[in-house]
Each structure stands twice: as C-alpha cells, then as structure tokens.
Amino acid sequence: MSTAVDDDLWSAIGDPTRRRMLDLLLAGGEGTATTLSADLPVTRQAVTKHLLVLDRVGLVRSAQAGREKRYVVDDAQLARAVAQLNAVGSLWDARLRRIKSLAEAIQQSKNTKR
Amino acid sequence: MEYGSIERELHVDASPEVVFEVLTSPEYIKDWWSAETDTEMEAGTSSRFTWTDANTGREDSAPFTVMESDPPRTFSFRWTYDEGVVPAPGNSLLVTFELLPTGEGTTVRFKETGYRELGWEVAKLEAEYNDHRQGWDFYLPRAAALAAQLASAR
Numbered sequence: 001m002s003t004a005v006d007d008d009l010w011s012a013i014g015d016p017t018r019r020r021m022l023d024l025l026l027a028g029g030e031g032t033a034t035t036l037s038a039d040l041p042v043t044r045q046a047v048t049k050h051l052l053v054l055d056r057v058g059l060v061r062s063a064q065a066g067r068e069k070r071y072v073v074d075d076a077q078l079a080r081a082v083a084q085l086n087a088v089g090s091l092w093d094a095r096l097r098r099i100k101s102l103a104e105a106i107q108q109s110k111n112t113k114r
Numbered sequence: 115m116e117y118g119s120i121e122r123e124l125h126v127d128a129s130p131e132v133v134f135e136v137l138t139s140p141e142y143i144k145d146w147w148s149a150e151t152d153t154e155m156e157a158g159t160s161s162r163f164t165w166t167d168a169n170t171g172r173e174d175s176a177p178f179t180v181m182e183s184d185p186p187r188t189f190s191f192r193w194t195y196d197e198g199v200v201p202a203p204g205n206s207l208l209v210t211f212e213l214l215p216t217g218e219g220t221t222v223r224f225k226e227t228g229y230r231e232l233g234w235e236v237a238k239l240e241a242e243y244n245d246h247r248q249g250w251d252f253y254l255p256r257a258a259a260l261a262a263q264l265a266s267a268r
Contacts, residue, residue, distance in 0.1 A: 098145065098146040099146050103136045106128060
C-alpha cells in the first residue's frame with residue numbers, strides 16, 4: 001500500500017471545526033446541529049454543513065429526533081482513521097529497515113572486493 | 115506519537131555514498147518501497163511512484179517532486195499532493211533524509227513533515243477517543259490491520 005491513507009477521510013478530519021465537533025460528540029455522547037453550534041463559534045447552518053461532510057465519510061451517524069437529526073460518532077470509522085495515521089509511521093519503519101539492510105549488504109560486498 | 119511529523123534516526127553500517135545510492139536510485143527504490151519510478155533523482159525533477167499489487171495487478175501511483183539532492187548528504191522530496199498542483203508547504207508532505215558520516219557508517223535522519231499543515235493533527239482527537247473507548251474492540255482490529263500492512267509492505 002502506498003500511503004495507507006484515505007484522502008476523503010483525512011480531509012474530513014482535516015478541518016479544525018470538524019475535529020472540534022467530533023470532540024464534542026465524543027464528550028457528550030451525541031449532539032444536534034443546535035447543541036453543537038451552541039458550543040462553537042459558528043452558525044447552526046455551518047455546523048449542519050460540516051455534519052454532512054462527516055456523515056459522508058462515515059465518521060458520524062444520524063437518527064431523526066423530532067425536527068432535528070441527532071448525531072453520534074461512528075466508533076469503527078474513527079478507529080480506522082486513527083489506525084491509518086499510526087500505520088503511516090509503521091510503514092516508514094519497515095522501509096527504513098529495508099534501506100539499512102540494503103545499504104549494509106552493498107557495503108559488505110564492496111569491502112569484500114577490496 | 116506526535117502527528118505533526120514522523121521522525122526517525124538510525125545507524126547504518128555503510129558509507130553515506132552507499133546509503134545515498136540506495137535512497138535515490140530507481141533500482142533500489144523498487145526494493146525498499148516496492149515503488150517503480152523511471153527518473154534520476156535530481157532537484158526539481160517531478161515524476162511518479164507506481165505501486166503494483168502483486169495479487170490483483172492493480173496499479174496505484176502518486177506524483178512526487180525532488181526538492182533537494184545533495185549527494186551524499188541530503189535528499190528530500192514532496193509527495194502526497196493533488197494532481198496538477200505545484201507542491202509546496204501546506205499542500206503536500208515533505209520527506210527528508212539527512213546523512214551524517216559516523217565512524218565507518220552513516221547516521222540517517224529521516225523526517226516526514228506536513229501532517230499538521232494538511233490538518234492531520236489528531237493527537238488531541240485520539241486522546242479524547244482513547245479516554246472514551248478503551249478496549250479490545252479498538253486495539254484488536256488495529257493490530258490486525260497493521261500486521262497485514264506490514265506483511266504487504268515486505
């Protein structure tokens with residue numbers, strides 16, 4: 001795998017307002033556009049747009065609750081997002097180990113020839 | 115883990131010249147990254163890395179641009195950017211290898227930066243997350259996915 005990162009997922013999480021919204025949803029267990037906008041310096045309409053982005057990549061799930069939708073964080077998808085970033089570091093570790101063993105093998109064969 | 119950048123330092127029992135060659139020649143890049151590339155790594159060169167899935171034959175590729183190539187000391191490139199854009203801070207990741215002669219060998223300083231600028235700083239999010247969802251349902255799939263990725267990286 002090349003980057004091990006899902007671009008849509010990362011651009012969804014890339015926005016600081018959306019990250020703050022995920023924080024609020026995790027802390028509160030759930031939330032609506034109204035409750036979230038009360039804790040954020042943005043309008044309810046802006047919050048609704050951000051929720052749609054998060055919904056599209058599966059980071060939140062919604063259920064209709066009266067006139068509003070109630071949102072919760074999707075545990076599995078968030079775990080996947082976090083795991084992807086950890087995996088990026090591990091992939092570089094594997095590549096660096098390979099670089100080391102390749103370079104050392106070349107050096108050894110050069111030393112032998114000398 | 116700090117998500118603003120990935121940094122590693124390791125000692126290699128080979129001269130900086132040898133390490134530099136492994137880092138930059140297409141022949142060796144194919145080995146350590148499973149990536150095909152057709153170009154010599156000179157500053158300003160733009161090309162692509164291409165990965166082919168051995169099982170499915172599916173190809174995956176990404177553009178990159180060499181930022182600095184100063185043998186045998188420094189090699190850096192930008193990648194992880196959208197097609198058609200000029201890579202710069204804020205729209206791409208910067209990979210840097212610095213090679214320092216150390217005794218008979220080389221100290222390699224590796225860095226990949228730009229995560230924060232791309233909005234990838236989720237350390238806080240992860241901390242919140244771990245507070246709330248401790249347990250095997252999180253760590254077990256993660257370990258399995260990681261093992262699979264490491265296996266496929268070999």
